Amino acid sequence: MANATPSPPPDGRRVRAALLHKVCGDDDMFALGSAVARVVQMSTSDDQGTHDLAHYVLSDVALTQRVLRLANTVRYRTAAGTAVTTVSRAISLLGFDNVRTVALAMLLVDALASSDHAYSVRVELEASLCASLVGREMARHSFYQGAEEASIGALFKNLGALLVASHEHDRYREIQALLGTGKHTPAQAAQMILGCSLDALSEAVLGEWKIPDVIVRAQRPLDPGALKVAVNRGEWMRQVASFSLEVARLMAKTATPSDTPEAQALLARYGTALNLGAAELDELFESVAFEMTSLLQSMNLQPVPRRAPDEDKNGLPNVLLLATLGGGKEEEQGAYPSGKPKNARDLLLAGVQDVTQMRASGQHKVNDVVMAVLETLYTALGFRFATVVLKDVRAGQYRARASFGLGATRVQDGFAFPLAPAGGEKGGRDLFHLAMENDADLMISDARSAKIRALLPAWHKALLPDAQSFIVLPLVVGKVQLGLFYADRTELAPEGVPADETALIKALKGQVLAALAP
Template sequence: MIPAVGSAASNPNTNAASFQPTDGGRRVRAALLQKVCGDDDMFALGSAIARVVQMATSEDQGTHDLAHYVLSDVALTQRILRLANTVRYRTAAGTAVTTVSRAISLLGFDNVRTVALAMLLVDALASSDHAYSVRMELEASLCASLVGREMARHSFYQGAEEASISALFKNLGALLVASHEHDRYREIQALLATGKHTSAQAAQMILGCGFDALSEAVLGEWKIPGVIVHAQRPLEAGALKLAVNRSEWMRQVASFSLDVARLMGRTPTPSDAPEAQALLARYGTALNLGAAELDELFETVAFEMTSLLQSMNLQPMPRRAPQEDKGGLPNVLLLATLGGEEEAQGTYPSGKPKNARDLLLAGVQDVTQMRASGRHKVNDVVMAVLETLYTALGFRFATVVLKDVRAGQYRARASFGLAQARVQEGFTFPLAPAGERSARDLFYLAMENDADLMISDARGAKIRDLLPAWHKALLPDAQSFIVLPLVVGKVQLGLFYADRTEPAPEGVPPDETALIKALKGQVLAALAP
C-alpha cells in the first residue's frame, strides 16, 4: 500500500518551514513546472479546464455551453449519461436519461461541470506509465471533489459550489508528480513511510516546494479564477476557527476534503478509525461538523464515489505495493457499451444513425417525462428536443430559431455542432420578406404553410433556388437538412433547423417522421400560452 499523502498541516508538531530545498530540489521544481506548463498536451488540458471552470452558471446560456461542450466529446457524453442513469439518479428520474440537457437538469450544472473537469484530468493522465500511483491520486482527487460538493450543499455562502472544484484540484500537485516525475514521487513516499515528515516537508525536500504550492502555481499558469487558486494554500496547524469569509471557508473545505478522501482511501470503515476523531478536532468547529454529520458524510460520499467510478467504468483498484507499479493504465478508461447497439448497427453515409428510430423514441420519452414533472422551464424542453434531433439524426449543425420582435428578425438562440458560435451568430433573417421573396424562400414558405421540410438532397437546382443568399453564404456545404416550423395557432414563432454535409437518400420513414413531429409537438405545447 502506498502511504497516504496528507495535508500540509497533518502533523502540527513539525515545522515545514524548517526544511529548506536543496539545489537539486530547486532544479526538480523548475523542471517539473516547465514540463507541466510548457508541454503542449498539458497546455491543452489547462485551456480546457479554464474554459469549463469559467462557464457561467446563472444563465441558460451557461447550461447550453456546458451541454455543447459535453456533446462535442463522445466519450464524455457517454460518461455523463451513464452517471445520470446510475441507481440513485435513474430512480429519481423514473425513466432512462438519454440527453445531456436532461442529465444536466437532473444532476445539476455544478455537478456535471465538476465531473467534466475530473474526466479531463483522467483522460490527460491516462497514458501514464505508473498505473497504481496515478490511480491512487486520481481517486483521491475524485473523492475530494465529492466531499467538497457535499460541504457546499450545506453552506450559506453564495457560489459555494466552487468548493467542489477547489477540492478536486487540491491534490493536483501530487497527481502531476506521480504522473510526470514518478521517481521523485517515490522518493517522497519513502520519506513519508519513515513517519518523520509530513507530505509538505517531504515534497519540500525533494521538489523544492510543497504539493499545495505546486497546485497553486499550475492553476495560476492555467488562468484559473483566483478564489480557486487561493483555496490551494495550506492551513495553519491545529484546530481551525470559523472562517470569516467565503475564500477562507473554501480553503478549509479543500483541505478537509482531501483529508477525508485520504482516510476513505485507507480504510473501508473510516468512522471507526482514530483519524476520524482527529478530523473532528481539527475541522469540527470551523465547518460545524459533529460525529453524526461526519458519519453521514462518509456514507454519502462512498455511495457517490461508487456511482462516479461506475460512470467512468473504472474497475476496483487492486491493492498492491508501489514497487509493483510498472504498467500503464490499460483498460482504465475502457467505456462500457452504452450506445453499443448504435455502434454495431452503424450509420448511413450521410451520418444518420441506422437506429435513429430508437434514439428518437428515447428522446420523446425523455422530453415527455420532463414536461410531466412540471419542474422544467420551456428552455429546458427546447434544448432537450434540439439535442435529440442533433444526436438521433446525425446532424453536423442544429439550431432553434426564434422571433425577436424588437430586432425585427428571426435569429438562432441555441445551437449544437461544428462552429456553433460562429454559425449561430450568422443565422438570422428578417421577420418580413422583401417584396415577393417569401414565394421563393424556403424558410418563409415552411413557416407560412406550417410544413415540416426534410430535404434529403439540397444539391438540386430547384432546392438551391429556394435557399436565400444568407444561407448559401453561411452554410454552403449543407447537402441535406430539415426545417421544422414552430407555429402556434397562426402565430409564427420560429423553427428548428439542422443539416449535414452529405445527402441523405435513406430519407425519413413514417415511424421516424411521427416521432420527430411528437418532439416538435412537445415544444409547441410548452410554448403555447
C-alpha cells in the first residue's frame, strides 16, 4: 500500500551516529558551525560587539543586501523616515539582536539551500525563521536580562528537522509518514527512525559547534501538560523555544491560527507559564505574521506554498526553488578600475543623510556615528581597507580602533604611530602628522609618487606596502588633534575626487567632529 507505515531501521542508533558524523564531520558543515558560533558569541555589551557584527555583515555582499532590505521594509522605513544605506545604521534601527538573528538565519539558508530536496528544506527553514521571530516577540515582554537570546534558541529549535531534511531526506520522509498516521508524536517518530529525538539531535549538533550552554539546553523537551512559570532564565528559554516552534508550525498550516483548536491547546499548555491569554496570543500571531512578511521580503523569498512534502518532484523545478532562496544579486553599479563606484556621489549623499538623521534623533552614541561614517567611506568609495585612528594618551600613540575590509583585524593591530613625529617637533614630520597639524584632508590618487613615498613613514610602508591610493581625514576639534580616518586601495585612482564628492566627505567628517565636540 502506498501509505503503509515505514518500518523502523534495525538499529536507529546507527542512523543517528551516521547523521551526526555527516553533519559534524563534513567540511562545509564544520565551516557553518564555526561561523554560527562566531556570530552567536558576538556580545551586545560593548561597542566592539556592534563593530564586529557590522564587519561580519559587510564581509558578505548578499547578507549586506538582505539586512539593508529588511531595514528598508515598510515597518522600519516608516520609523527611519529616510532610506537606510549603511549596515551600522541598520543595526541601530533594527537592533543588534535582530540583525544577529538574521545573520544566523542566512547562514542556515546559504548552507542548506543547495539541497536536492528544496521543498522540504524550505518548509523547515521557514519554520525556523518564524520560530525566531516568535522568540524575539516573547523576549520583548520578558524581565530576564539577556532575554534576547530566546530568539536564537528558538531559531535552532528546528535545527534537527532542518538537517535531516537536507542530509537524510529518505529518513525525513519516513518521519513525516509516521506523523501522518496520527499515531506518533514527533519525538516518537524521530526516535523510531533516527534512534533519537530531533531535539536531541539539535542539542548534539549545537554542542559540537561549541554554542553557549544556555542555548544548547534550550533545545531540551519539556514535560507534558500545562507548564508552570519558569524559575530561572534557562527554563524560560526552554519554554519559549518549544512554544515558538509550535506557533511556527501552526502558522504554516493556516492563515487564521487564532480560530483553531491548536491555538486553544497552546494557551492551555503555555498560557500560565508565559503569561499569555487569548488576546495576547492573537496579537502575537498578527505581529509575527507581519514580521515574517518583512523578513521574507528582505531575503527575496516568497512564502512557501502549502502542500505535502511528497510533492517535492512536482511544481517548480528544484533549480528554480533554489533560485528563490538565494536572495538574488542586486544589479551592480559600474566601477572605475580602482574599485571606486561610479555612483560614489549618490552613495556618499545617502550616507550623509543617514548620519545626519542619527545625530538628530539624539539616541545614538558617538561611536555609532563614527562607525556609520567609517562604513560609508569604505563602501561608497570602494576602499579595500578603512579605519578610524584615535589618540591613546597613556600609550603615547595614535592607534586604530575600528576597521572594515580585507584583513582588517591584522592590519588594525599594526596600525599605530607615535603622538609626536619621529624627528621631533621640527623635523621628520610624516604625511599623517602633517595632515593633522594642518587639519588638511588628503586624497592621494598615486601613492607611488616619489614625493609621496618620501613622506610615508616606515611603519606604513611595511604594514601596507601595496597601498596605491588612499585618503587621510584628520579629526581636529579646535586645535586638539584627536586622530584621523584612513582608507586605501591597491589600485591607482586617477579619477580623483571631484568637488561634489569632496563636499560630501567633509560633511561626513563634520558630523563626527560635531559629535566629538565637548
